Amino acid sequence: MRSYRAKRPYTCAAVFLSFTILPVLIIWILWEYTFAIPSCPSIFLNPSDSAHQLILLAGKTDDEVERHGYLVALKETGKDIEDLEKLLSTVHRYAYPDDEPYVEEMRIKSLEKLSETGYLAGYFWDKVWPTKISMFVMGEVYPEKLSTDSIIYPLWCYYRGRMVAHAVLENNILAGEMHKEAKHYLECAAKHFGEDGIMGMYLGKGIEWPDSEVTVPGAPLWASEQVKASAKLRDVANFWVRERQLENGEYGGGTNDDVELWRQLKLLITGFEDDETFNATKKLAQYIFSMDRMQGGFVDELHDVEHSAEESSDSIMPILLKDIGGAASTDPLYSNVDKIRNLFLDKWTGTNDVGGIMFKSTFFSSTEVSQDARMKCDVALNVRSIQPVLLSWQYGRLADGSGEFSERMKDWMSNWILSASTSGCGKPMHVIPSALRYPSSSPGGPITGGWQNPGCKYVCLETKRFGKVCEHHRDAFTWPSAIKPLSETMALVAFKTKWCGGLRSLLNAIKLNDKLKEEQKDWDGSSDLGSEGSDDWVRGRNLKSVMDGLVKWKFLTDGSPDFDDALTSRDTYTKFLLNSNYGFGDGSWSSVQGALENIGNAFAWNKAALTSEVRFTDRAFKWYKYAAKQKHPKSEFPAISGEADLLYKVVTGDVSSPSYATVQAVGWKCEGGKDFAVAVTVNRVDRFEAAAFSFREEGRVVGMRLKRLLGGGARYSYKVVKIEGGEEGEDGICGSGQVVEGSEGEFTVEGGVEGEGGTGDWPLVNVNIPGGQLVKICVEVAVASGGEGGPYGQDGACRGWLDANPETGEEGGDGDCKMTVRPVLPLVGITAEELIGCVVGVFVGFVGLLVVCCCRVVEENDGGGGKGEEESQEASSQDEVGSVHSEGLEMTSIDNVAVI
Known part of the structure; x- marks a missing residue:
């Protein structure tokens, strides 16, 4: 019998460690210490020293121009301050962001591609990442790193910390590390300059925002608070129009983000019709549609719908919402509505495998639709691309004499309703998915194995060290993303086309909710059920995801009782209006009055977070989200966007x-x-x-x-x-x-x-x-x-018709539910499976190498013949000098091999 045992076990173990654990340990040490965030030094700044005094003044002021002036004065002292020129370039760009060279640099970039190209942050948005990632991928940290021994290092920390804070608020990538770094650098700056003013705002100390005096005898409190809040909102709008807007209409966040600002200022644009704010909004729209890339009515660059639709929809919508019943329908900008309508009919949508109508991709432009298999999805958010067309259609201003647009909308909604009625790909029956594969119409997307997280989008960055780095964006179209606007569109299509069947998914959501209540006797109907992502969790959230569609149906029809058995509302004003209009529910004026009387709390803090400190205009009203991640007190960092929405609703009567x-x-x-x-x-x-x-x-x-x-x-x-x-x-x-x-x-x-x-x-x-x-x-x-x-x-x-024509749904197959396109890993450039295969292959190769190099063959005499003892010793001797002869051996068993 032949058996095998390990030769030189300690040598074998050493080789194994050298090839496996040791490299991992070395890489970890290099990662942790080579690219580590530097600890905050204790730098003594002596107020009696003229240079130090200028640094202290620069660190304590909230005025960027003043800070730059102090540093220029520091330079003029002639003292040799390490890295001062590096810091001055950063501070100058913050103090004078709209200087012509900076604006021109970003303008050129904006013409090259649709991206973050605003003069406020376009120069750093793709360079500011956690230190370890920056050093490994970019080979540098931004802004250009200063020596920790430099007496101006704390000032550099102030800028680095703020840039990191705004970058994570904008993209939410590597959020945990980004939030830690922002806090680290800002705390280092505060250690030397104190936590007053804006410095404190970043670290959890809100800045009070005084009210204007409103004292008129007999004025109700709700009216006084509304006037104060709307005055502050007007102050914010005036800042963006008077301090930030360029001659061409840009506000500094880049055209594709600047157009989103109207959503937060809609009270002034469509509610109070403030001329200055409206004219500024229109100026931006006119500039956008004057660009070459917008001559087709929609951007001519392939991009995901979330961003490609912004420059067209968000430019036209505020113009139409102010007065589509009058001047807006004769404005030259209105011609783009017909262009978008034609793109929807002729280019973006097509027939799928089951004869339905779908968008063919999430990436499309005025000239083409992406053929990339990773993006072949119809997503709920595709409704964003045709927003101005839907509004024109709603008010009878769309040129649709043949009814082609009406029929196409009906067919498109039919496909979503059909998909919602099935349970394919693990989706519970009667739940509207957030994405469908094209052309199969199965729930989900080609880059994922689950319907809730369909993928359907890639994001790419240019890096110095690795070139273009692309990543599968996992959060873009996750369920229930955009189900709200899709449900509202379903209600509108049903209303405009007199098609009760268009409400099928809304009714099925109610029935599914009723069934769930029967199964879960203790469920209150609103709290989450099960773990996130589970079937119960989805079914429990389903009705909430379409509730706005149910509410809109009530108002579009001016009182239809079709869905009164399930109609609820999340906000006080809508509850009141349902009661006041139609005698439905228990909403009261006193509750609205109370909400308005407290609205001043949301506008009592942190004006700078809405104005001078904003770097990305699409996040102008989102500072409370950063504050929440940093665990700052809600009382001093309230969610102002929700209160701005309440003001808009109360003033306009919208829900x-x-x-x-x-x-x-x-x-x-x-x-x-x-x-x-x-x-x-x-x-x-x-x-x-x-x-x-x-x-x-x-x-x-x-x-x-x-x-x-x-x-x-x-x-x-x-x-x-x-x-x-x-x-x-x-x-x-x-x-x-x-x-x-x-x-x-x-x-x-x-x-x-x-x-x-x-x-x-x-x-x-x-x-x-x-x-x-x-x-x-x-x-x-x-x-x-x-x-x-x-x-x-x-x-x-319609409710009677739907009940008389029930659709029970059907079990869907899983034929097109598996991941068909593998996501490529950033930096590595291969799929996860390929990477795992490489790692396993290398590991098996190392193990094989150990067996060959570290083990010897030993023949045991089992009484059945074989080599004699002398031959065995000779073989052993030869083996010790590396001359192993294995010819003719039958390796029938390796049960006794011991690899250490």
Whole structure:
């Protein structure tokens, strides 16, 4: 019998360690210590030393221009300060970001490709990463690293820390390490300069934002707080328009981010129709559509829809939302709506394997659709690409005489509804997925094995050391991403095309929720169930993901009871309006009043976080997210964007974002809301009411642009009545209140599309508002247009039709659910499976090498013949000098091999 045992076990172990554990240990040590974040030094700055005093002044000021001036003065002292020139270049760019050379540098980049090319951060957004990653991938840290021995190192830390903070707020990549580094560098700066002012804001000490004085006897508290908050919002808008906007319209964040700023300023643009803010918004839109890449109405560069649609949709939407019923539909910018419509019909969508209509990719432009298999998905967010077309269609302003757009929208929604009805690829039945593969229409995407995280997107960066580095973006279209706007679009399509079947997925979400309540007796219907990603978790969140679609159906139809059994709302104002409009639910004016009275808390802190400290304009109102990650107190870092949304809703009568299926009731011409507070209390197609208060003693004339009234020549009466002894939201005030002298009359609404809700032109009606008096503005139909009934669906017949034509759904197959395109790993350039294969192959090779080099063959005499003892010793002797002869040996067993 032959057996094998290890030769020289200690040598064998040493070889094994040398090839396995030791290299890993060396790499780890190099990684941790070669690329480590330097510890914060203790640098003594003597206030009596003139140079040190300038450094202290530079570190303590909140004014960037002042700081630069102190450092220039430091340079002029003639003292040899290590790395001062490096720091000066960084500080100068922060102090004078809109200097012509900086702007021109970014302008050239912006013409090359769609990217972060704003003058505020375009020069550093792709260079600021955790120190270890920066050193390994980039070969450098940005801004250019200073010696820790330099007396100006703490100032460098201040800039490095802020850049890291804004970079992680923008891209949320490697967030854990980025947040740690931002805190480390800022704490090092604060160690030398203190935590006052903006330095403290980054480290958890909010900066108070004083209110303007509003003292008028008899003014309700909600009105005073609204005026204060809207004044601060106007201050923010004025900063961006007066301090940051360039002659071409850019605000400094790059065109594709600057266009998003209107979403946070929509109260001023479409609610209070502030001329300065609107004109600045339009200037940016005009510049964008003057660029060569936008001549097709949409960017001509392939990019993911989340970003490619911004320059077109976010440019046109605020213009249309202000006055699509009037001047906007004749504006030259409006021609781009038809271009986008044609792209949707002729280029972006196609027929899938089951005969349905889908977008063919998440990456498309005005000239092509990507053929990259990694991006062949139809995602819920694709609705963003046609936002202005949907709005024009909603108000009957779209050239669609043949009905081609209407039919295509119906077919596209049908495909989503069909997919939601199945349970393919592990998706629970009756859940709308966030992505579908093209052309199979299976839930999910080609880069993932799960339907909840479909992938469908890659992001790439240019690096000095590795060239272009691309990464599969795992969070772009995760469920329930963009289900909200998709559900609102489903409601709009059902309304416009008189198609009850378009509501199928919304009803199925209700039924699935009811079934879940039966199964989970203790479930409250709103809290999360199960672990994140589980079937119960998905089913529990499903109804919430489509709730805005249900609410929009209620308002589009002006009161349909189709889904009243499940209708809820997350915000106080929508609850109130549902009750005030339709007698539905328990929403009350007192709850809205309370919310408005407390709205000042959100606008009481950190003006700099909305203005001078912002580096990425699409994150202008998102500082609270960074603060939350840093565990800063919520009381001093409130979520201001939610309160800005509440202001917008109360002033316009809308119930959610106006981006999809808007139900805005009104826009006000009132000098941008200066000294004027208003709250819409009724928003219907034949009736409108609003409480108002003017803080000007002499009173004023206010114009109201009414946006939801039925047209066709219908006549409406209006009046302004005093509110005395009752609350603003109380029903009946319009019938019993004292009319303000000279504040009543009639007007006519022309236009309107028969059978499509009948919304007519948007008349601008002027009313007299007395000073210092709480009033109610009342509008109601006096002479109807003679059309038949109200808007489509108002009678609630769709629920009956859906119940009479049930669709139970079906079990889907998993034929096209597996990962078909492997994600390439950053830096390595191969797939994960290939990398694992390489590692395993190398490891097996090392083990084989150990067996060959470190083990010898020993023949044991088992009484069955074989070599004699002398031959065995000879073989052993030869083996010791490395001359192993294995010819003729039959290696039938390796059970006794011991590898140490």
